[in-house]
Amino acid sequence: MIIKVRALGKFDKYKIDLKGMQAESSSYEFLLDNVFFANIDGPDIQKGKVNAIVKVKRLSHAFEFNFDCEGVVWIPCDRCLDDMEQSVSTTNRLFVKFGTEYAEEGDNLIVIPENEGEINIAWFLYEFIELSIPMKHVHAPGKCNKAMTSKLSKHLRGSANDESDDNDVEGFEEPVIDNVEEEENIDPRWNELKKILDNN
Numbered sequence: 001m002i003i004k005v006r007a008l009g010k011f012d013k014y015k016i017d018l019k020g021m022q023a024e025s026s027s028y029e030f031l032l033d034n035v036f037f038a039n040i041d042g043p044d045i046q047k048g049k050v051n052a053i054v055k056v057k058r059l060s061h062a063f064e065f066n067f068d069c070e071g072v073v074w075i076p077c078d079r080c081l082d083d084m085e086q087s088v089s090t091t092n093r094l095f096v097k098f099g100t101e102y103a104e105e106g107d108n109l110i111v112i113p114e115n116e117g118e119i120n121i122a123w124f125l126y127e128f129i130e131l132s133i134p135m136k137h138v139h140a141p142g143k144c145n146k147a148m149t150s151k152l153s154k155h156l157r158g159s160a161n162d163e164s165d166d167n168d169v170e171g172f173e174e175p176v177i178d179n180v181e182e183e184e185n186i187d188p189r190w191n192e193l194k195k196i197l198d199n200n
Contacts, residue, residue, distance in 0.1 A: 027053065053068045069128060077144060098113070
């Protein structure tokens, strides 16, 4: 993650100058649009419209970042692969402190070089939004690409038939199993009657 953040030089508007921060707290607001998602080139989200509010508070030995992101993104449907609209709403917290070089200490603590004194939060914004997306995301019923769902149905039916064919081994006959349980429950007097009839 750190390497990615350091490579975001073109995202100057997302740089937070901590060394020059005069107030005890500051607030920043960003609109993450299609240009943002296209430029950041993340693995899943290519388009979106998300409002992000970032509040930074100075602590005794670090800075506390609170991220509040809300909006919509467009991601591929798991079923038909067409883009679908997915609502996102997430709040996250991150701590940043000064050190000699970039480092990650735990899930939510970042160390940045004190001589630089600033952090680019563009990748963190993207990552928090991406992590808020459900593992499974599909269109609402009836909204999927009909051509793709038709192909998928045919493929699944074909796979099911292939599995059935694999079980049809030449020369193999299913053993015939009588209803043993039913025979065990037959009234014994019927067995006696059957013996008499067989002897005649």
